[in-house]
Amino acid sequence: MSETTDRNGTGPAAARDERQTTAVIGSAGGRRIGGGRRGGRRPGGRRKHGPGAEQQMVPEAEFTSYYGRPIVKPSPWEKDIPIYLFAGGLAAGSSLLAAGADLTGRPALRRTGRFGALAALSVSMVALVHDLGKPSRFLNMLRVAKLTSPMSVGTWILSIYGPFAGAAAAAEAVAMLPPGRRVGPLRLLPLLHRPAGLMAGLAAPPVAAYTAVLLADTATPSWHAAFKELPFVFVGSAAAASAGLGLVGAPVAETGPARRLAVGGAVLELAAEQQMERSMGITAEPLHEGKAGRLMRAAKALTVVGAIGAAVSGRSRALSALSGAALMAGSACTRFGIFEAGQASALDPKYIVVPQRERLAREGPVRYEE
Amino acid sequence: MIGGKNSLFGPVDATANSGYGDDHPPRKGFFTDTSICIGCKACEVACKEWNDVPADHFDMTASSYDNSHSLNANQWRHVAFIEQPKRLGAQDPGLRAPQVTDLGMPTARPSDTLTVEEGEQTDDTKPDFRWLMSSDVCKHCTHAACLDVCPTGSLFRSEFGTVVVQDDICNGCGYCVAACPYGVIERRRAPDGAKNVGIAQKCTLCYDRLGAGQTPACAQACPTESIQFGDVEELRERASTRVAQLHEAGIMDARLYGNDPEDGVGGAGAFFLLLDEPEVYGLPPDPVVTTKDLPQMFNRASTAAFTLLAGAALAFVGRRR
Ligand code: SF4
Ligand code: SF4
Ligand code: SF4
Numbered sequence: 001m002s003e004t005t006d007r008n009g010t011g012p013a014a015a016r017d018e019r020q021t022t023a024v025i026g027s028a029g030g031r032r033i034g035g036g037r038r039g040g041r042r043p044g045g046r047r048k049h050g051p052g053a054e055q056q057m058v059p060e061a062e063f064t065s066y067y068g069r070p071i072v073k074p075s076p077w078e079k080d081i082p083i084y085l086f087a088g089g090l091a092a093g094s095s096l097l098a099a100g101a102d103l104t105g106r107p108a109l110r111r112t113g114r115f116g117a118l119a120a121l122s123v124s125m126v127a128l129v130h131d132l133g134k135p136s137r138f139l140n141m142l143r144v145a146k147l148t149s150p151m152s153v154g155t156w157i158l159s160i161y162g163p164f165a166g167a168a169a170a171a172e173a174v175a176m177l178p179p180g181r182r183v184g185p186l187r188l189l190p191l192l193h194r195p196a197g198l199m200a201g202l203a204a205p206p207v208a209a210y211t212a213v214l215l216a217d218t219a220t221p222s223w224h225a226a227f228k229e230l231p232f233v234f235v236g237s238a239a240a241a242s243a244g245l246g247l248v249g250a251p252v253a254e255t256g257p258a259r260r261l262a263v264g265g266a267v268l269e270l271a272a273e274q275q276m277e278r279s280m281g282i283t284a285e286p287l288h289e290g291k292a293g294r295l296m297r298a299a300k301a302l303t304v305v306g307a308i309g310a311a312v313s314g315r316s317r318a319l320s321a322l323s324g325a326a327l328m329a330g331s332a333c334t335r336f337g338i339f340e341a342g343q344a345s346a347l348d349p350k351y352i353v354v355p356q357r358e359r360l361a362r363e364g365p366v367r368y369e370e
Numbered sequence: 371m372i373g374g375k376n377s378l379f380g381p382v383d384a385t386a387n388s389g390y391g392d393d394h395p396p397r398k399g400f401f402t403d404t405s406i407c408i409g410c411k412a413c414e415v416a417c418k419e420w421n422d423v424p425a426d427h428f429d430m431t432a433s434s435y436d437n438s439h440s441l442n443a444n445q446w447r448h449v450a451f452i453e454q455p456k457r458l459g460a461q462d463p464g465l466r467a468p469q470v471t472d473l474g475m476p477t478a479r480p481s482d483t484l485t486v487e488e489g490e491q492t493d494d495t496k497p498d499f500r501w502l503m504s505s506d507v508c509k510h511c512t513h514a515a516c517l518d519v520c521p522t523g524s525l526f527r528s529e530f531g532t533v534v535v536q537d538d539i540c541n542g543c544g545y546c547v548a549a550c551p552y553g554v555i556e557r558r559r560a561p562d563g564a565k566n567v568g569i570a571q572k573c574t575l576c577y578d579r580l581g582a583g584q585t586p587a588c589a590q591a592c593p594t595e596s597i598q599f600g601d602v603e604e605l606r607e608r609a610s611t612r613v614a615q616l617h618e619a620g621i622m623d624a625r626l627y628g629n630d631p632e633d634g635v636g637g638a639g640a641f642f643l644l645l646d647e648p649e650v651y652g653l654p655p656d657p658v659v660t661t662k663d664l665p666q667m668f669n670r671a672s673t674a675a676f677t678l679l680a681g682a683a684l685a686f687v688g689r690r691r
Contacts, residue, residue, distance in 0.1 A: 070553060140522040140541040141522055151545050210671060217519060218515075234674070264684070357649075365633065365634075367633065368379060
C-alpha cells in the first residue's frame, strides 16, 4: 500500500511537496518559467562544487502544476528491468566476442563469451518473467508482431538470438566432454559449433541496441529526451561489460581484442552520455540527483578505472580480472542510473511542464504540417 | 499499426486506420465542458458502480478538497478541484466574506461571515477566488501511445474509435503505463483480492454500453451535462460554439484542449473546455505521442547496433596477443 501511494505521488513525501506547490498554484492564472526562485520547491539543478559556496548552474524552474502531483505515471517496473537491460547487453557483447574469438583461434575467450552469453541471457529472461509475474504471460507477447512496440520487436529479436546463443553454448559444453561421452544427438552439436556462434554474433547487436528504444519510446521525460544518444550509451556499455567479462574469464594471452573493445566501449559510452546530457535540457537534471546521481557518478568512475586498467594491465591476470569486474559494475550502474533517473523524472511534473512550455514559447504548439 | 503515412502522427481516421471497413459506426467521444462542472463527483461514482472498479485510496491528500488523487487503475474518472485567487465571470459562490488572501486549507470562519444577507451581494463583497472543477478521463487519443507500444495486442481500437484493454490478454508488462502522455493508464496493484490485479486498467468509454446503444455511465450520471457524450465530429462543433459563447460573455480564459486533429496526439476522442492553462488541471501543456519519434529512434538504434558490430570486428584486427 505504501508503494501504491508513493507511486501516485500521494505518500507523505509527496504531501509535503504538494503544500509547497500550492503556493505556486495559489498565484496561478499565469505561468512563470525560467525566472528567479520562489515557492521554495526543493533546490534542483546541477551543482558545481567549487571552493567555498555551491553555485547553482540551472536556475530553479517556475511552473504551475496541480498540487505538485505527477502528470505522467512512472513505469511500474522495478529492479528487474535494469537487470534485464544490463544482462541483455552483456549477453550481446559476449556473443560478439565469442564469434571473433572463434574466427581468430582464441578458444578460452570463445568459451567465456559463449557461456557468459547464455548465463546473461538466462538472467535477463528470469528478470523479465519475474517482472511479468508468471511465465505464461511471456507467451502473450508471441501472439503478435508489432513494429510500433519496441517490446514486441525486442521479444522477436530475442527469440531469434536466444536459440543461436544457446546452441553455441551447448556446442561448447559438448566439446568439453571426453569423446566417449558424446553420444546420440550430442554428436551433431559440434557441427553447429561455428555456424551457431556466428549467427548469435550477427543477431547480437540489435539485442544490445533495442533496449534503448524500449526506454525512449515512453512519455517518461528523461528517457524520451535521451532518444538520440541512448542507443550509443547502451551499446558502448554493452561492449565495455562483455569485454570486462572476457578479461575476467580468459587468460591474458587471448584478451587483446577484449582490451581494445573495453576501451572503445568505454569511450563510446562516456562520450555519448556527455552528448546526451547536453541535448536533454532540464530533463538531464535527474541524472545528477539522488540515487540516480550516485549511480551515474559510480558508473563513470568504474568505467574510467576499468578502461584504464584494461589498457595497461596486459601481463597481470589479476589486474585484468579486476579491471574487467570494474567495467561490468560500471555498465550495471549506468543501466540502474538511467532507469532511476527516468522514474524520478516521471514523478515531478516540472519535467513535463517546463520542457513543453519552453517548446511552446520557442516553436508554438506541435501541429501536423503537410 | 503502421498502415498509412499518418499512422504515427497527423490527422487520420483512427478507426479506418486500424482496419475497420467503411461500415463502422461514427467515432464516439466526450466533450467535457468544465465551466459548468459543479464537482459533484457523480461521474466518478457512476463509473465505479457500472464497471465494478474497486475503491482504494481512502486516505486524504491533506492538501486540497480533491480526495480521489488522480486518474489511476482504480479511478477511471477523476474530478480535479482547483482553488484559485481569481474571480470567475458571473460565478456567485453565495458567500459574503472578506478578501481571501490565504490560500492554504480554508479554515472554518465564524458563522456570521457565512450568512448571506439579502441585497448585500455586491461585487466588492464577493470572494475573489474561484473554484475550477474538471472531470478528467482517458483521452482515447487518435494516436494512442498506450495502444502503439502494447506488445500483446491487449489494447485495441474499438469500432467506435475508442481505446480498450482486454484484461485476458494483457500480460501486465506495464509498457502502456510509461507510454501514456497523460498518465491515465495504470497496472492495478490494490486492493488485495480485487479482480485483475497486475493488469492494465483504464476507462473503456463503457464499451459494453456503447455496444448496446447506451450512453456511458459517467455522462449519464452527470447532472449538469458538463460531460457530453456523442459523435466526435458533432462534439467538436458544439465545443467551438460554446467557447465562442464564453468569449462573448467576457470569459476570455476559456479554451479548448485536445479537440484539434492536427495536435500532438492527432486529436483526442475526449476533449475539454478549460478555464485556465492545462497544467493547472494536471494536464500536460502540449502533449505529443511518443511514437511520433519512433522512426528516428529505430534509425539511431540501427546505427548504434552497426557501430557495435563494427567495433567488435575492429577489436580483432591488429596485434595478435
Ligand atoms: S490518454 Fe493515455 S491511456 Fe488514454 S488513449 Fe491516450 S495514451 Fe492511451
Ligand atoms: S500492461 Fe497490458 S495493456 Fe499495457 S502494454 Fe502491457 S500487455 Fe499491453
Ligand atoms: S466512459 Fe465508462 S469507463 Fe469511462 S469514465 Fe465514463 S463510466 Fe467510466
